[in-house]
Amino acid sequence: KSPNDLALLLRTLQFATLKHSTQRRKDPEKTPYINHPIGVANILASEGGVTDVAVLQGALLHDTVEDTNTTLDEIENHFGASVRRIVEEVTDNKALSYDERKRHQIARAPFVSYEAKLVKLADKLHNLRDLLRCAPEGWSPERVLTYFEWAKKVVEGLLGTNLDLEEAIRLVMARKGVVL
Numbered sequence: 001k002s003p004n005d006l007a008l009l010l011r012t013l014q015f016a017t018l019k020h021s022t023q024r025r026k027d028p029e030k031t032p033y034i035n036h037p038i039g040v041a042n043i044l045a046s047e048g049g050v051t052d053v054a055v056l057q058g059a060l061l062h063d064t065v066e067d068t069n070t071t072l073d074e075i076e077n078h079f080g081a082s083v084r085r086i087v088e089e090v091t092d093n094k095a096l097s098y099d100e101r102k103r104h105q106i107a108r109a110p111f112v113s114y115e116a117k118l119v120k121l122a123d124k125l126h127n128l129r130d131l132l133r134c135a136p137e138g139w140s141p142e143r144v145l146t147y148f149e150w151a152k153k154v155v156e157g158l159l160g161t162n163l164d165l166e167e168a169i170r171l172v173m174a175r176k177g178v179v180l
């Protein structure tokens with residue numbers, strides 16, 4: 001690993017922070033949005049043992065195209081084709097309806113690249129932990145449980161990618177009585 005990787009990672013973090021700067025998460029405290037991509041990248045590095053910089057960059061950028069004005073071409077121009085591909089694979093198609101997007105994630109999960117599967121596992125793990133900590137305003141316990149059950153169906157299509165992340169997800173799900 002070259003020292004340049006660190007500069008690259010920090011430049012990516014800077015880019016994602018600017019893009020998400022006006023956004024907040026749905027938790028009651030309305031924490032800064034960037035806490036989530038940082039959390040996803042940290043899960044990959046600290047719990048998943050992931051050292052591939054492109055995957056960590058993909059984690060930092062994973063919600064920029066879906067949730068901000070960022071385009072995939074912009075990602076490619078700044079960070080190259082392999083990072084672009086990862087972000088593309090984890091970005092929901094906004095042209096689809098809510099229900100279609102949810103179904104599409106379940107159906108596509110088994111067919112995305114190894115790198116995208118890692119980001120998707122860490123993304124789900126971070127969101128599930130957040131929901132366990134505190135439900136978003138207006139979310140009933142039933143809605144939280146529905147999210148857990150949907151996430152389980154997505155994760156079933158990602159199994160065999162990273163045992164540490166999958167075990168951590170199993171643990172979080174068990175806390176809600178969901179058996180993965």
Ligand code: NDP
Pocket residue numbers: 025026027036063098123127128130131136143147
């Ligand atoms: P989602 O179920 O898609 O919300 C979950 C997503 O919110 C996560 O995947 C995550 O996505 C993001 N998120 C932001 N903050 C948090 C957090 N603190 N913890 C966990 N996840 C977080 O539903 P939406 O809120 O997007 O709702 C969209 C539509 O769904 C609305 O029109 C709503 O009416 C409808 N709906 C309503 C239901 C109800 O019971 N009232 C049930 C289902 C849908 P990411 O990682 O991409 O940021």
Ligand code: ZN
Pocket residue numbers: 036062063123
């Ligand atoms: Zn996310």
